Amino acid sequence: MSFNAPVKDMLFVLKELAGIDTIAELPGYEEAGFDTAQAVLEEAAKLCAEVLAPLNVExxxxxxxxxxxxxxxxxxxxxxxxxxxxxxxxxxxxxxEYGGQGLPKLIGTPCNEMLNAANLSFALCPLLTDGAIEALLTAGSEDQKQRYVPKLISGEWTGTMNLTEPQAGSDLALVRSRAEPQSDGSYKVFGTKIFITWGEHDMAENLMHLVLARVPNAPEGVKGISLFIVPKFLVNEDGSLGARNDVHCVSIEHKLGIKASPTAVLQYGDNGGATGYLVGEENRGLEYMFVMMNAARFGVGTQGIAIAERAYQQALAYAKDRVQSRPVDGSAKESVTIIHHPDVRRMLATMRSLTEGARSLAYVAAAHCDIAHRHADEAVRARHQAIYEFLVPIVKGWSTEMANDVTSLGVQVHGGMGFIEETGAAQHYRDARILAIYEGTTAIQANDLIGRKTARDGGAVAKALLDEVAQTVEALGSASGAAAVSMRAQLQQGANALAQVVDFVVQNVKRDPNAVFVGSVPYLKLAGIVLCGWQLARGLLAAQRKHDEDPAFYGAKIAMAHFYAEHVLSQAGGLATAIVGAQGGEGVLALAEDQF
Amino acid sequence: MSFNAPVKDMLFVLKELAGIDTIAELPGYEEAGFDTAQAVLEEAAKLCAEVLAPLNVExxxxxxxxxxxxxxxxxxxxxxxxxxxxxxxxxxxxxxEYGGQGLPKLIGTPCNEMLNAANLSFALCPLLTDGAIEALLTAGSEDQKQRYVPKLISGEWTGTMNLTEPQAGSDLALVRSRAEPQSDGSYKVFGTKIFITWGEHDMAENLMHLVLARVPNAPEGVKGISLFIVPKFLVNEDGSLGARNDVHCVSIEHKLGIKASPTAVLQYGDNGGATGYLVGEENRGLEYMFVMMNAARFGVGTQGIAIAERAYQQALAYAKDRVQSRPVDGSAKESVTIIHHPDVRRMLATMRSLTEGARSLAYVAAAHCDIAHRHADEAVRARHQAIYEFLVPIVKGWSTEMANDVTSLGVQVHGGMGFIEETGAAQHYRDARILAIYEGTTAIQANDLIGRKTARDGGAVAKALLDEVAQTVEALGSASGAAAVSMRAQLQQGANALAQVVDFVVQNVKRDPNAVFVGSVPYLKLAGIVLCGWQLARGLLAAQRKHDEDPAFYGAKIAMAHFYAEHVLSQAGGLATAIVGAQGGEGVLALAEDQF
Structure with missing residues (x-):
C-alpha cells in the first residue's frame, strides 16, 4: 500500500494544459517556471512516499x-x-513576507494533491490552515496578520474553520453562536460548533479557531454573522502563550472514514466566555468566510482527485499481482494476472481517465486563479477570476463525486479481498465518502453553479468556455487516428448538450426555479464530464504531437482519452435529457410529502 | 432506524406485474394466490419490524x-x-414432504427481500441454508435428503457453501482441496476454505458444510471437482449428534460491512481428515453447486433491492425531519424540511425508482422460475426457464450495482450526519458494498450474460424479451398523460439501444471476444436499466388504470416511472455508445501492462 505521486502526469498537465510557462511570466512568479515546479514536486513526492503515505493505514x-x-x-x-x-x-x-514560499497555486495544487493522496486525514490539517491564512490575509488587520500568519505558516499553530452548529449545516442563516463586545475591544464568544476538522489535537502548540457568531442586535440571517479569531491559548504581548481560552473539545465523532482526522464538537464560553477578536467588520463574516471556503472547496476537489489516484494505484498493484482465470480470447491456457481481463482493464481505465480528467481541469483552474491574482491587466484578472469561480463548484462537485465511483471501482477490482479491511481498498472507499459532503454538498455546489456562476452573468462565462471547447473540437478535426476521431465526435456532442443545458438554465431559472434546480446536480455532472473531457482532448492532441519522444507514456495518454470519450463523455446526452424539457423531476416535486 | 416492509408496493408488483393469479393456476400452487401472498407478507413484515430490524445496528x-x-x-x-x-x-x-410450506418463489422472494432489508447480516444465514437445501434436493440421495433437509428446514441445522480458497476466487479451476475415499464409502476431506459466510456460529446446534474438493486422479480444472457434505458434528444412526468433525474455524474476517455475519476461514482435515459424504457423482460438483449458486445469485440480487429499500426509508425519514434552508422557489420565508428541496427530491426519487424497478424485475423473474418448475407443459417450462436464467445475472448484477448508488445517495441525503456512524446511513452503504462482489462479481455476471445467456442461443431469449418490451411501448402509445409520453419515448430508445447491443454481442463474441467483453458490464447495466424501465412502464399503465381507487399511491407510482424514464432510462444511449463500435476499450486492452 505504498504511494508514489504521479509526478510525470502532473508535469505533463502543468506544461501542456495549464501553461506553467505563462504563469512564470506573471509579476512575482518569475522563478516559478517548469524547472521549479519539477524540483518542488519531486521533493514533495519524497515526503509523501516516505513519511506520510506509510501512516495512512495506521x-x-x-x-x-x-x-x-x-x-x-x-x-x-x-x-x-x-x-x-x-x-x-x-x-x-x-x-x-510572512514566511511563505510565494509559489503559484499551479504549483501548490499538485503538491496538495499528493499530500492528500498520501494521507487524506493528515492533509486536512494543513488544508484548513491554508484557508485560515487566506481569510486573515484578506480580511485581517495588519496586526492580526503579523501576529498569526507567520505562526500558522511555520506550523507552530494550526487553523480551523467553525461554521456548523447542530441546527445550522448548509444553512448558515441558522447560526446561533453569539459574541459580546468587551471594553478592551475583544469579544466573549459563546456557542456550540460541530464537525470542526482538526478542532483539537496535539500536533501544534496552539490552534487558531476562526468562528462565525452573532454580535448583539445583528440582523437576522446570513447578513448578521461576524467572524472571530479565537485562539486555544491566548497570546501575550511578547508572543508567548498565555492562559487557556474558554473553548473546549467535548467530544469527537465516530466516522465512516478519515478516522485519523479528529472531528470535534467545540464548546465556546461555558466558563464565562471565550476571548475572541473580530476579523474585519461586524456582520461581514460570511463574506470573509467565503474566501476561506472557496479555497477550501477547491482544496476538497483536489482531495477527490488525490484519493482517486491512490485507489487507482492500489487497484493496479493488485491487478498486476492476482492470478485468476484464463483470458476470454484464449490467448493463454493458464490462469493469468487479472489485469489481462477486459473488465478489469475497463475498471482501471475508468478510474485512471476520470482521475486524469479531473486533475487536468483542476490544474487549469489553478492557473486561472494565479492569473486572476497576478496579471498586470485588471480586465485580464477579472476575466480569469470569473472563469476560476465558475470552475470551483465543478472541480469540487465533480472531482468528489467521481472519487466515490473510482474508489468503489478500486474495491471491485479487488473482488472479495476488497471487502476485507486489511487490504486497504475499503479505507479509500470510506475516506472518500465525506468529500462530496463537506465544504458544501454536491447540491450546494450545483446551486452555486446555477445561481452565482451561470444565471447571474446570463451564462457568459459558460459560453466563453464552450467557445474554447469548440476550438479544441476543431483542432481534433485536423488530427489523425481513431482516438481523435472518436474524441471529436463525443466532445462535440457533449459540448452541444452542455450548451443546451446552459441556455435552459439561463432562460428558466427565474420563471421556474424548481424545474431548473431539480436538474442542478445533473448539470454539474454534465459540466464536469464535458470540461474534463475537453482537457483530456487537449491532452490527446499534445500527446500526439509529442508521441515519439516517449511512446509508452503518450500512447497511454491517447488510449485513456479515447476510452473516456466513449465511456464517459458518451453520458452527456442522457444527462441533458434528464435536465432539459424533462418533466419527471417536476412530477416528483409535485408529490405530497406523504406520497413518499 | 425502524423498518416497515413496503407490503403495498410488493403486492402491487405481485398482482399487476408478476401475475400471482397465474401462478395460483399452476399444479401444487392452488393455495398460493393473492390472499395467501398478502397474509404471508404481512406476517413476515411483522417479524421483520419487531424482531429483526431492531438488531441490525446492534x-x-x-x-x-x-x-x-x-x-x-x-x-x-x-x-x-x-x-x-x-x-x-x-x-x-x-x-x-420435508417440512416446508411449499410456496412459490414469487411469494418467497418478497419475504426474503424484507428479511434482508430488516437485517442483511442475519438474513445471510437462511439464504445460504436455502441454497444448501436446493442443492441437496437436486443432487442428493434420498437418504441424504431425508437425513438433512428436515433439519435444515427446522432451523436445527444451517447450511454453508464452501467454494473459495485463497488462490481460487472467481476461478474455481484452481480449487485444491482434496477428498480421499474411505472403505465405508465416506471421504476424508482436506483443505482451506475462505470467505465462508456463517461458516461457524452458535445459532444452531449443527452446521452442514457443502464443500468442493477433488478426489484422487480427478481431471484438472472445473471438471474434476466433486461436492461433499461435511457436517460440523457427525450424525449417529438415530439422528443424534455424534463426534465433532475435523473442520475448524481458524479465524473470521474484519470486514467493511455485514459485520454481524461471520465470514469464516475453515480448515478441513488438520487432525486426520474431515469426514465427508459425496453428493451425487464424483467430478460433477460444479454442476450441482451451480444449482445452489443460481439460487444464491438471485437471492443476492434480492439483497440489493432490500438494502436499497432500507436506505430509502432511512433517508426519507431524515428528509422529512431535518430543517435546513429556504425553498429555491420562494414558497416559504423560513427554513423548511429538506424534502422540499429539489435535489433532495431528486435523490429520493432516484433511490425509490431504482429500487421499485429492480423489485419489479426480480419478482417477474421469480414468477418465470415458478412456471418453469410447475407448468404442466414441458415446452412452456423450458421457455420460462430460459427467461429466468437470462434474468438471473441481470437481477444479481444490476440490483447490487444500483444498491451501491442508492445507499450512497442515502448517505448524501443525510449531509454531514451521513458520515457519522451513529446515524446508521453509513452502515447500509458499507453493508451493500459486498453485494456486487460475492456470489460472482458484476463482471462474472456479465460474462454469464454474454456467454451462456446471449451468445449461446444467438440472442433468442433477449430478442423475445425485447418483443415484449415493444408491446409495452405500443400500449404506452395508447395511454395519455406526460408520463406515458415520456416513458414511451425513453423506453423505445432504450429498447433500440439494447437490441443493437444484443446484435453486436451475438455477431462479434467469437470473432473478437475482447471487444465484446470489455463492454460486458455496460451491457449488463444497459439490460438492467431497460428491463427495469420496462417493468416500471407496465406499472405505470396499471397505475393509470387503477388510479382513482387510490390516487395518492398510484399517482406516486406514475411520478416515479416518469422520473425513471428521464433520469435513468435516458442513460441507455450512452451505454450503447460505449459498447457498440467503440474502440476506446480495445485501445486500453492493447496497452502493455507497464503502460498502466
Missing part, C-alpha cells in the same frame, strides 16, 4: 483519540507534522 | 466474534433465529 486503525478534552493524534502524526512544517510546506503558496 | 456495533475456534453471534441473534425457525420461515419455498 490512522485508520488507530484513529486520533479524545480523553478529557484533549485529543491525541494517531501515533506518528505529530512527528510527521513537524517534518512537514520544517520542510516549509505549509507556506508553499503564501507570501514570503 | 450487529454492526457488536459483530459476531471469534474465540478459540468458536463463533458467538451478535447478542440477540440466537433468539431471533429461533423465532425465525419456529415461524417456519426457513421452509417457506421448500417441499412440504
Amino acid at each position: 490512522g485508520d486503525r488507530n484513529p486520533s483519540s479524545w480523553h478529557d478534552g484533549e485529543v491525541t493524534a494517531t501515533p506518528g502524526f505529530k512527528d510527521a507534522f513537524r517534518q512537514f512544517a520544517e520542510g516549509g510546506w505549509q507556506g508553499l503558496q503564501h507570501p514570503s | 450487529g454492526d456495533r457488536n459483530p459476531s466474534s471469534w474465540h478459540d475456534g468458536e463463533v458467538t453471534a451478535t447478542p440477540g441473534f440466537k433468539d431471533a433465529f429461533r423465532q425465525f425457525a419456529e415461524g417456519g420461515w426457513q421452509g417457506l419455498q421448500h417441499p412440504s
Whole structure:
C-alpha cells in the first residue's frame, strides 16, 4: 500500500494544459517556471512516499483519540507534522513576507494533491490552515496578520474553520453562536460548533479557531454573522502563550472514514466566555468566510482527485499481482494476472481517465486563479477570476463525486479481498465518502453553479468556455487516428448538450426555479464530464504531437482519452435529457410529502 | 432506524406485474394466490419490524466474534433465529414432504427481500441454508435428503457453501482441496476454505458444510471437482449428534460491512481428515453447486433491492425531519424540511425508482422460475426457464450495482450526519458494498450474460424479451398523460439501444471476444436499466388504470416511472455508445501492462 505521486502526469498537465510557462511570466512568479515546479514536486513526492503515505493505514486503525478534552493524534502524526512544517510546506503558496514560499497555486495544487493522496486525514490539517491564512490575509488587520500568519505558516499553530452548529449545516442563516463586545475591544464568544476538522489535537502548540457568531442586535440571517479569531491559548504581548481560552473539545465523532482526522464538537464560553477578536467588520463574516471556503472547496476537489489516484494505484498493484482465470480470447491456457481481463482493464481505465480528467481541469483552474491574482491587466484578472469561480463548484462537485465511483471501482477490482479491511481498498472507499459532503454538498455546489456562476452573468462565462471547447473540437478535426476521431465526435456532442443545458438554465431559472434546480446536480455532472473531457482532448492532441519522444507514456495518454470519450463523455446526452424539457423531476416535486 | 416492509408496493408488483393469479393456476400452487401472498407478507413484515430490524445496528456495533475456534453471534441473534425457525420461515419455498410450506418463489422472494432489508447480516444465514437445501434436493440421495433437509428446514441445522480458497476466487479451476475415499464409502476431506459466510456460529446446534474438493486422479480444472457434505458434528444412526468433525474455524474476517455475519476461514482435515459424504457423482460438483449458486445469485440480487429499500426509508425519514434552508422557489420565508428541496427530491426519487424497478424485475423473474418448475407443459417450462436464467445475472448484477448508488445517495441525503456512524446511513452503504462482489462479481455476471445467456442461443431469449418490451411501448402509445409520453419515448430508445447491443454481442463474441467483453458490464447495466424501465412502464399503465381507487399511491407510482424514464432510462444511449463500435476499450486492452 505504498504511494508514489504521479509526478510525470502532473508535469505533463502543468506544461501542456495549464501553461506553467505563462504563469512564470506573471509579476512575482518569475522563478516559478517548469524547472521549479519539477524540483518542488519531486521533493514533495519524497515526503509523501516516505513519511506520510506509510501512516495512512495506521490512522485508520488507530484513529486520533479524545480523553478529557484533549485529543491525541494517531501515533506518528505529530512527528510527521513537524517534518512537514520544517520542510516549509505549509507556506508553499503564501507570501514570503510572512514566511511563505510565494509559489503559484499551479504549483501548490499538485503538491496538495499528493499530500492528500498520501494521507487524506493528515492533509486536512494543513488544508484548513491554508484557508485560515487566506481569510486573515484578506480580511485581517495588519496586526492580526503579523501576529498569526507567520505562526500558522511555520506550523507552530494550526487553523480551523467553525461554521456548523447542530441546527445550522448548509444553512448558515441558522447560526446561533453569539459574541459580546468587551471594553478592551475583544469579544466573549459563546456557542456550540460541530464537525470542526482538526478542532483539537496535539500536533501544534496552539490552534487558531476562526468562528462565525452573532454580535448583539445583528440582523437576522446570513447578513448578521461576524467572524472571530479565537485562539486555544491566548497570546501575550511578547508572543508567548498565555492562559487557556474558554473553548473546549467535548467530544469527537465516530466516522465512516478519515478516522485519523479528529472531528470535534467545540464548546465556546461555558466558563464565562471565550476571548475572541473580530476579523474585519461586524456582520461581514460570511463574506470573509467565503474566501476561506472557496479555497477550501477547491482544496476538497483536489482531495477527490488525490484519493482517486491512490485507489487507482492500489487497484493496479493488485491487478498486476492476482492470478485468476484464463483470458476470454484464449490467448493463454493458464490462469493469468487479472489485469489481462477486459473488465478489469475497463475498471482501471475508468478510474485512471476520470482521475486524469479531473486533475487536468483542476490544474487549469489553478492557473486561472494565479492569473486572476497576478496579471498586470485588471480586465485580464477579472476575466480569469470569473472563469476560476465558475470552475470551483465543478472541480469540487465533480472531482468528489467521481472519487466515490473510482474508489468503489478500486474495491471491485479487488473482488472479495476488497471487502476485507486489511487490504486497504475499503479505507479509500470510506475516506472518500465525506468529500462530496463537506465544504458544501454536491447540491450546494450545483446551486452555486446555477445561481452565482451561470444565471447571474446570463451564462457568459459558460459560453466563453464552450467557445474554447469548440476550438479544441476543431483542432481534433485536423488530427489523425481513431482516438481523435472518436474524441471529436463525443466532445462535440457533449459540448452541444452542455450548451443546451446552459441556455435552459439561463432562460428558466427565474420563471421556474424548481424545474431548473431539480436538474442542478445533473448539470454539474454534465459540466464536469464535458470540461474534463475537453482537457483530456487537449491532452490527446499534445500527446500526439509529442508521441515519439516517449511512446509508452503518450500512447497511454491517447488510449485513456479515447476510452473516456466513449465511456464517459458518451453520458452527456442522457444527462441533458434528464435536465432539459424533462418533466419527471417536476412530477416528483409535485408529490405530497406523504406520497413518499 | 425502524423498518416497515413496503407490503403495498410488493403486492402491487405481485398482482399487476408478476401475475400471482397465474401462478395460483399452476399444479401444487392452488393455495398460493393473492390472499395467501398478502397474509404471508404481512406476517413476515411483522417479524421483520419487531424482531429483526431492531438488531441490525446492534450487529454492526457488536459483530459476531471469534474465540478459540468458536463463533458467538451478535447478542440477540440466537433468539431471533429461533423465532425465525419456529415461524417456519426457513421452509417457506421448500417441499412440504420435508417440512416446508411449499410456496412459490414469487411469494418467497418478497419475504426474503424484507428479511434482508430488516437485517442483511442475519438474513445471510437462511439464504445460504436455502441454497444448501436446493442443492441437496437436486443432487442428493434420498437418504441424504431425508437425513438433512428436515433439519435444515427446522432451523436445527444451517447450511454453508464452501467454494473459495485463497488462490481460487472467481476461478474455481484452481480449487485444491482434496477428498480421499474411505472403505465405508465416506471421504476424508482436506483443505482451506475462505470467505465462508456463517461458516461457524452458535445459532444452531449443527452446521452442514457443502464443500468442493477433488478426489484422487480427478481431471484438472472445473471438471474434476466433486461436492461433499461435511457436517460440523457427525450424525449417529438415530439422528443424534455424534463426534465433532475435523473442520475448524481458524479465524473470521474484519470486514467493511455485514459485520454481524461471520465470514469464516475453515480448515478441513488438520487432525486426520474431515469426514465427508459425496453428493451425487464424483467430478460433477460444479454442476450441482451451480444449482445452489443460481439460487444464491438471485437471492443476492434480492439483497440489493432490500438494502436499497432500507436506505430509502432511512433517508426519507431524515428528509422529512431535518430543517435546513429556504425553498429555491420562494414558497416559504423560513427554513423548511429538506424534502422540499429539489435535489433532495431528486435523490429520493432516484433511490425509490431504482429500487421499485429492480423489485419489479426480480419478482417477474421469480414468477418465470415458478412456471418453469410447475407448468404442466414441458415446452412452456423450458421457455420460462430460459427467461429466468437470462434474468438471473441481470437481477444479481444490476440490483447490487444500483444498491451501491442508492445507499450512497442515502448517505448524501443525510449531509454531514451521513458520515457519522451513529446515524446508521453509513452502515447500509458499507453493508451493500459486498453485494456486487460475492456470489460472482458484476463482471462474472456479465460474462454469464454474454456467454451462456446471449451468445449461446444467438440472442433468442433477449430478442423475445425485447418483443415484449415493444408491446409495452405500443400500449404506452395508447395511454395519455406526460408520463406515458415520456416513458414511451425513453423506453423505445432504450429498447433500440439494447437490441443493437444484443446484435453486436451475438455477431462479434467469437470473432473478437475482447471487444465484446470489455463492454460486458455496460451491457449488463444497459439490460438492467431497460428491463427495469420496462417493468416500471407496465406499472405505470396499471397505475393509470387503477388510479382513482387510490390516487395518492398510484399517482406516486406514475411520478416515479416518469422520473425513471428521464433520469435513468435516458442513460441507455450512452451505454450503447460505449459498447457498440467503440474502440476506446480495445485501445486500453492493447496497452502493455507497464503502460498502466
